[in-house]
Amino acid sequence: MATIQDVAKRAGVGAATVSRVLSGNGYVKQETRERVQQAIDELHYTPNEMARNLFFRKSSIVAVIVPELAHPFFTEIVNAVEVALSAAGYQAMVCNTFYEQSYELRYIDMLKRQIVDGIIFAAHTSQGLDQYQNLHRPIVGIDRNLGKDIPCVAADHETGGRLAAEELLSCGCKNVVQFVGRKERVVSSYDRRHVVFEKVMKQHGVSCHSVDIYWRSFASDSFQKSAAEAFTKYPETDGVFGADLYAMAAMQYALQIGRRIPEDVRIVAYDGTNATRFMTPGMTAVCQPIEEIARESVRMITDLIQGKELQQNNITLPVTLRRRDSTGAGG
Amino acid sequence: MATIQDVAKRAGVGAATVSRVLSGNGYVKQETRERVQQAIDELHYTPNEMARNLFFRKSSIVAVIVPELAHPFFTEIVNAVEVALSAAGYQAMVCNTFYEQSYELRYIDMLKRQIVDGIIFAAHTSQGLDQYQNLHRPIVGIDRNLGKDIPCVAADHETGGRLAAEELLSCGCKNVVQFVGRKERVVSSYDRRHVVFEKVMKQHGVSCHSVDIYWRSFASDSFQKSAAEAFTKYPETDGVFGADLYAMAAMQYALQIGRRIPEDVRIVAYDGTNATRFMTPGMTAVCQPIEEIARESVRMITDLIQGKELQQNNITLPVTLRRRDSTGAGG
């Protein structure tokens, strides 16, 4: 590969002049500019970004860390983050953690080694937050409290839980089930929705059971298994609340065992990703504002990278309820 | 951030010695090693990867280029590719092209500027293949012929089209519709399945219509629109073939207008991503071997990066038919 020196030599000028032509900074005579440009063309010269990165001490790459890209919520987050980063002049590096802390630490290391300029953390594992606190490098959490000094953008999950509960209550549900992730593994406001959901149900005297789930890959059929477990353990279930894939699996299972939706069972999904859009009957969902989450987290990380002060460390974005057939909306 | 010089100074040694301790190459006295290690710990030193990248002329990053990450097929490809790359010591950089060539060229530029060591192209746009041919840098296409010297891994779409056709024929379909991407935009063997599908149908005297689709974002509801178009234009339709999301939307629409599946309409999806797994009735699909595609493309790109000769430039992987309710499999 040709270097800037090669170009300089061929054009009979110094490297700095070539650099000037390339960057447009500084003066360079028209005639010289043309000679340099010709040498560039002839040698098919392209500047080496690694050298520039070293000089400027930045890579313009941001790591986006998710437990598993193939889960719809994370897919859409990464997609939206990539779009926003790209618009801000950065590239996104996807990093799967598979819910394992060892991976998470490996990605932290990439930040220390300055492979990436910053990290957007949308992973849902691990404790041991001290590492993050003491890094003093650009990190933003999505739905994830990495420590009190580390910025975080999250949806308003309390309201989300309440909206879901109220929707099922308004349908007259008496025996509801929610699919709940294991709390000890998660450091996220995401759980709050389940706490609120249960509280509202209890307040209204409605029976509310929780079915434990594990974030897992599709390969394990864990969604289908959880759905079966719910209806086997609690056959009287007439209302279901859970993350998109669990709600979808519950709908699928309920239909298979001959329950009518929404007459016998009503379902509210949480997240409201595009995956839910293909269900019949239509799936009611509490929708997270994925684009806004992505946009805000990117705004924060780029501000941090550029050394700007953040106006607020924690941003909470509103969720919305999208009513469909699964709660009798007739839409 | 501390540099190797800082560590060297603090430990009272030269930079080369610190480098030796770090890399494990060369001799270094036990006592010196300990002193250096202590300085490293005290300064929280982490090597700067940008400097190493410059020295070694490699970034260990591979770009994975897709039209839009949020489409299930590409999601799963990127997910699987990330896993395989990670295992091979590389990081994946996701790049959305939004079906626009300008983005594609921008990512080609990243390869030239040596930001990435290689590119795996799973995007489906563009013509003008000369750029790729003359790059002489590591590129691998997934389902995409970038030129005759550029390696490509693809599923056996001819067989895929035939399997789908035969499945619908065996269900007794007489009026089938397939959703077809606009050919002029695509440089891919992916189209072959539609050609074969139609040919088989014609051979058996079955009416086969094509509904044009556009690869588009979810936001446009293009899937639902295409589904409605199919059943409006061809009300007698009793068999449908199309990519996952189109097949799913067709199922959804058919159910909404009161058609029974599979009694009135049978459906075969193409790709067989996890997205299809949540449909009721269960969705029959021709499944692409996504993991193998990812694995093979990663093997090829890493071989190319390491300067190895490829044994074969083109790899075709077998597809499989997964029978479910939508073609009356009763599963």
Added chain:
DNA sequence: TTGAAAGCGCTAACAT
């Protein structure tokens, strides 16, 4: 066993 020095390819300050 270790240090000094050169160089990876680029940019910017400083001369001229």
Added chain:
DNA sequence: ATGTTAGCGCTTTCAA
């Protein structure tokens, strides 16, 4: 308007 030089932080000869 342009060339020379000194790094960016690392690794690797080459000497000692």
